[in-house]
Amino acid sequence: MTGKIRIAIDMDEVLADTIDKFIVVYQRDHKVDITLEQMHGKEFHELLPDKLNDSWRDYVNQKGFFRDLKVMPGSQQVVKDLCAKYDVYIVSAAMEFKNSLVDKYDWLEEHFPFIHWKNIIFCGNKIVDTHIMIDDRIRNFAGYNGRKLLFSSPHNFLVSEYERVNNWAEVADKLLRE
């Protein structure tokens, strides 16, 4: 542990494009077409036909679901640059889905090899002692006293009460240039 300012960075919808994976598997398996535009202010599963409403849990419980997610554009370079200035922790609420643990570990090792294992946290509630948190879920900001950066994701488009970053270029603007 260093004396640097600590940042907690979420994985799903922030480093990893989980929604893209949902769109692909529902198109492939159920011929259901859901677009990002339809999702504004909604969770992906809210747009599914009733009979498929809970099926997203089966997908995320499958081994491999989280292993081949696309990397969010620009995230690798910006996180690498953040590591030079800050003490960067990757903090994922992975514990809800046991089969995600190893997939997420391997995914980070492949795409963010410069993140040391000491800086990875898989949890439920994000009770981390960091100064900044970048997350797309406002529930993770509850009870958190640091600076909260809401990373834009379709489901949070209608939320207005937090400092927002729309993409990794905006994270760089806020945290690497100020």
Added chain:
Amino acid sequence: MTGKIRIAIDMDEVLADTIDKFIVVYQRDHKVDITLEQMHGKEFHELLPDKLNDSWRDYVNQKGFFRDLKVMPGSQQVVKDLCAKYDVYIVSAAMEFKNSLVDKYDWLEEHFPFIHWKNIIFCGNKIVDTHIMIDDRIRNFAGYNGRKLLFSSPHNFLVSEYERVNNWAEVADKLLRE
């Protein structure tokens, strides 16, 4: 998350008897007999013959190593009682060994089924925002500002600068009766 006082409880040597497993596997595989008495103030691997010195890493990297550890005496009932009074988090530095993740998850589910997944944290550095930490490793107390309870384990027998608990009955005395 509740308004209760939060406690972080370690797994290895605190809830799970990792040393017992080392003693058993080295006796079985290498006919090396190491006793708890020999270990006072030392790490288990320091007592191994030179040629086996690093072999403990191979064991802990094996799938299954952490799955059948014995439960530390009294821990289940005391942790259950703590959960009624405190917001209890199980915090393990599991991230060093990828294959330990699922084993530790399953072990907790079997022996501590009353711990919700939201209250499990697998990490490297323990940067948790809790009021109390129960741990056998003083390195986890570095930079931690809460109350530190050093859980006795042979390797820490010579450490004197922390409040110490020798067993789960003493944890109960300190945290359930005061």
